Amino acid sequence: MFDWESILQVKVINQQVDQALKALKRQLLKDGLWKELKKRRSYEKPSEKRKRKQKEALKKRRKAQRFGYSR
Numbered sequence: 001m002f003d004w005e006s007i008l009q010v011k012v013i014n015q016q017v018d019q020a021l022k023a024l025k026r027q028l029l030k031d032g033l034w035k036e037l038k039k040r041r042s043y044e045k046p047s048e049k050r051k052r053k054q055k056e057a058l059k060k061r062r063k064a065q066r067f068g069y070s071r
Contacts, residue, residue: 008033 008027012020028034044052 008024008031010020010024010027025034028037
C-alpha cells in the first residue's frame with residue numbers, strides 16, 4: 001500500500017527554483033534515495049553487486065570496530 005503522506009515535497013517560494021532543488025537533494029540524501037537513484041541508473045551484474053555488498057559490509061564492520069560496537 002502506498003503512503004501518500006510520505007511523498008517528498010519541496011515548495012518553491014518567490015520563484016527560487018535553485019533553493020528548492022537544493023532542498024530536494026538534501027531530502028533525497030537524508031532518506032537514502034539519492035544513492036538508490038544512482039545505483040539504478042545502469043544494470044549491475046550479480047558479481048559486481050556481490051563485491052559492492054562485501055565492501056559495504058567490511059566498511060560497516062570497520063566503523064563499528066572503531067567506535068567499539070560488537071555483536
